[in-house]
Amino acid sequence: MNFHDIKSFDERLAFMKNLSKKFLIRAHQIDIEGSFPFENIQDLKTSGYTSLTVPKKYGGEEISLYELIRLQEMIAEGDGATALSIGWHMGILLNLSEKEPWDEGIFKVLCEKVKQGALINSAQSEPMTGSPTRGGRPVTYAQKSGNNWLINGKKTFTTMSPVLDYFIVNAAIKDSNEIGNFLIPRSTNGVEIEETWDSIALRGTGSHDLILNNVMIPDENFVERVRFENKRANGWLLHIPACYLGIAKAAKKYAIQFAENYAPNSIQGTIIDLPNVQQKIGEIELKLMQSEYFLYSVAKQWDISSEQERDKMGPILGAAKLTVTNSAISIVDLAMRIVGAKSLSLQNPLQRYYRDVRAGLHNPPMDDMTIQLLAKHSILNCQ
Structure with missing residues (x-):
């Protein structure tokens, strides 16, 4: 049985409660070691949880925000680091489903990958800009190269980085005032994770640095222009x-x-x-x-x-x-x-x-x- 077999919210909550008990057993060791909760994330993937916010037309359950936060809360009762980590993935998919800011074709492909177990998160913070919510222009830059984009830079606080398959990276577009969001697969040449996470809080989130060294992606992976004035x-x-x-x-x-x-x-x-x-x-x-x-x-x-x-x-x-x-x-x-x-x-x-x-x-x-x-x-x- 997995989350897609269960249609009742109360039953899903009960199912998550059982998973959360496993997370609680593992939480202390993960915290002491500062390791990543690989088993917890795999349990969530195997249970079908990680595709619940995918639209129904792409094979998900399109759960509501209310249902999502209740399930996330239950995960956190077992392990906060696991909850915050997977929450970014779940929430980003919910947001993309609701606002539809991307071309439908690339979002559909992403959803199909998520159904197969892929995980995604944004990589927005940088050492020079602080929190992206304060509006700083990223130092990471993207330069057009034929039908591709060449991206260089460094992102901090890339939560869940040990297991992410996709990164949504914001970058300043060279020779313009624009900022764009780019979808970068982990398998792309030049993508590296530098293990820098040494926080005393939420030690299991794996929020390491993302290094982008001459990363080349196709033009269709320029998924969105960032507009702070119409946030x-x-x-x-x-x-x-x-x-x-x-x-x-x-x-x-x-x-x-x-x-x-x-x-x-x-x-x-x-x-x-x-x-x-x-x-x-x-x-x-x-x-x-x-x-x-x-x-x-x-x-x-x-x-x-x-x-x-x-x-x-x-x-x-x-x-x-x-x-x-x-x-x-x-x-x-x-x-x-x-x-x-x-x-x-x-x-x-x-x-x-x-x-x-x-x-x-x-x-x-x-x-x-x-x-x-x-x-x-x-x-x-x-x-």
């Missing part, structure tokens, strides 16, 4: 807060299990009955409820909205990411306060959860950009 809202990026919400839920579960079993001889029974512990559990539950209702309602709003309505959702999408991610950090902190000093042991998952949720502050959109966007939105609506 559209991106519902698919809700896979990011979904990941951190899942990690927060894992932290809550661990803290409660610990409290139910920890019985110091200074009290009768276990610490689960202590008022101060129940206070923290209640605070955790409140933050989780707020996060769930915010994130899920925004995803559902996206799913039922028209294209024009979606393009107005930028502020609320950013607010959902900011709220959920910061709440996840608070939730893990509260869980660690319940467990106490033991939460700082390398053998304890809470210290990993804490490091992992902090990474959410550096995923797009950044908090400061969201606050500025909300301010502009508020001022505009008051005029």
Whole structure:
């Protein structure tokens, strides 16, 4: 049985829960070694998960954004690094399916490859530009060469790089002011991965550097011109807060299990009955409820909205990411306060959860950009 055989959302969620339990067993070793979760990604490919956001006309299930974030959240309860990694692939396919910015022929071929197990992610960040969401012009450049494009440059934070089959690379077009997105197969000559990922958070994402040295691709692989002035809202990026919400839920579960079993001889029974512990559990539950209702309602709003309505959702999408991610950090902190000093042991998952949720502050959109966007939105609506 795989995800394509299951038509009920609840059954898919249950199926993912079983996979997530496997990911949880492997998570500690992956984190300690700083290795890549090859087995987890293979399990997701074998289960048919990686093609669920492919359009039905190309053999996928065309699942909704709401269903995607719920499944992503479940993955993250097992392993945040696996969730964030595969979330980029799933979300990019969802975004391309919804907005159709590419020529249909090349997108159809990509979907057929995904059905066969291929994985894709964007490579946008560079050392000189920082986050691509801040609008810096890439140093990576593309130069026309007959019916081909010659691309040179370096990209950082290329998540899931050990197993990617395709990279969407943004590059400045030489001798013009334009920026383009180029689809580069991993097998292309001149494509190299430099293993530089040494973060203390989400150590298993394999977010190494991508080196492009005289990479030659055909003209049809120039898939899209980047237009910052007409930038559209991106519902698919809700896979990011979904990941951190899942990690927060894992932290809550661990803290409660610990409290139910920890019985110091200074009290009768276990610490689960202590008022101060129940206070923290209640605070955790409140933050989780707020996060769930915010994130899920925004995803559902996206799913039922028209294209024009979606393009107005930028502020609320950013607010959902900011709220959920910061709440996840608070939730893990509260869980660690319940467990106490033991939460700082390398053998304890809470210290990993804490490091992992902090990474959410550096995923797009950044908090400061969201606050500025909300301010502009508020001022505009008051005029």
